[in-house]
Amino acid sequence: DPTQGIGRVGRLEHPTRLRDFAAAVAVALPDSAPGLLVGGDLDATIETVAVSGGAGDGLLGTARDAGADVFLTADLRHHPASEHLEAGRPYLLCGTHxxxxxxxxxxxxxxxxxxxxxxxxxxxxxxxxxxxDPWTLRLSTGS
Structure with missing residues (x-):
């Protein structure tokens, strides 16, 4: 149905912490070198989830307006993601495209x-x- 747009918003059957939800998402996604990035309060309760496959930083405001606690998407850029998180929820899960x-x-x-x-x-x-994915290896940085 083209009137529904490219994303979806839904409620979890049972509220959970961001860290636990992120762990479940990481298991559900196919493996990729970059893995899954998580932004937000890891112990916050998550009930409403927004999702959009592929590059979704253009939908950050839409996910917020929908009342989502967390937004799962990909290809989030540094400044849009950090500025979004400064204003609060939804927290962010960033997988690969x-x-x-x-x-x-x-x-x-x-x-x-x-x-x-x-x-x-x-x-x-x-x-x-x-x-x-264009990425074939992830190396930890720092010492």
Whole structure:
């Protein structure tokens, strides 16, 4: 439904701490060299989540206006993210562009196959597992 836009907002079944929610998200996303960055009070309670796969810093204000406690997206730039967090919630989870978009592909493939079958047609889908992130290694900095 194109009127719904590219993001979603939902409520968790059970409130949880930011650190625990971030750990669950990190497990759910496919692995990538940069991993998952977390910004905000790690012990804060999270109930409402906004998500947008791919580059989402243009939606920071929209996530805030939606009343989200945390916003999961990718490719957040330093100044937009830090200035956003200075004003409070939503806290931020920043994955990679590829990882935050890829998780939607297997369900989409299954949905397409079901839609074709409902019309008496056969459709075979294949979801590539090629990692398209440009980053291949993460090294810790400092001593």
């Amino acid at each position: 590829w990882a935050t978009e890829w998780v939607g592909l297997p369900p989409l493939a299954a949905r397409l196959e079901r839609a074709a079958a409902a019309k008496g047609r056969r459709l075979a889908t294949y979801v590539s597992e090629v990692v398209t």
